[in-house]
Amino acid sequence: MLRSYLARPTKAKGKNKMKCYIHQEIDSVGICKSCQKAVCISCAIDTGKGIACSKECENDVYDLNAIIDKSKRIYSIGTSSKLPPTGIIMYFIFTLLFISWGIYNSMNRERIDYFTLLMGAGFLVITIMAYVRNKKLNLNC
Ligand SMILES: [Zn+2]
Ligand SMILES: [Zn+2]
Numbered sequence: 001m002l003r004s005y006l007a008r009p010t011k012a013k014g015k016n017k018m019k020c021y022i023h024q025e026i027d028s029v030g031i032c033k034s035c036q037k038a039v040c041i042s043c044a045i046d047t048g049k050g051i052a053c054s055k056e057c058e059n060d061v062y063d064l065n066a067i068i069d070k071s072k073r074i075y076s077i078g079t080s081s082k083l084p085p086t087g088i089i090m091y092f093i094f095t096l097l098f099i100s101w102g103i104y105n106s107m108n109r110e111r112i113d114y115f116t117l118l119m120g121a122g123f124l125v126i127t128i129m130a131y132v133r134n135k136k137l138n139l140n141c
Contacts, residue, residue, distance in 0.1 A: 018031075018038035019038060019040075020038055020039055020040030020043055021037040021038055021039065021043075021053070022039075022040075022043055022053075023040050023042070023043070026040040026041075026042075027040065028040055029041045029044055029051070030044055030051040031051065032044075032051055032052055032053035032054075032057050032061075033047070033049075033050030033051060033052060033057075033060075033061045033064060034052060034053075034057035034060035034061050034064065035053060035057055035060075037053050039051060039053045045057075045058045047061045047062060047065065048065075049061070049065045050064075050065065073136075073137075074137065085134055087130060088127060088130045088131050088134060091123055091126050091127040091130060092127045094120075094123040094127075095120055095123040095124045095127050096120075097120075098116055098117070098119040098120030098123055099117065099120035099121075099124070101113075101116050101120075102115075102116035102117035102119070102120050103117070
């Protein structure tokens with residue numbers, strides 16, 4: 001048990017470090033993000049977000065990064081707002097309702113109905129936020 005434990009480190013050393021797929025004798029510095037091949041420092045092309053092994057893979061990695069970025073953006077929009085575009089119209093109607101109701105109450109009671117107007121303002125903010133998010137999503141697709 002102890003012997004096999006002691007014997008392992010020297011073996012594991014060579015195993016852990018992958019060699020470049022072109023230069024079998026040189027240790028790799030990373031793995032191509034597109035084709036998953038190990039590459040050495042002279043073969044690796046740094047795309048800024050991951051390593052590519054060739055010009056073709058470099059383009060693939062850029063595409064991949066663009067897709068990841070896009071899906072990230074869509075995902076973040078999806079989690080913060082699950083509203084379909086009709087939700088924006090709904091909120092806009094609520095905004096108009098609360099504000100007109102607030103103004104109506106204010107005029108009727110001859111004092112400002114802060115609560116209703118504030119509700120309207122709140123809905124206005126939600127409407128704008130939902131609209132901006134939706135517009136961003138459409139632009140990126
Ligand atoms: Zn590659
Ligand atoms: Zn190499």
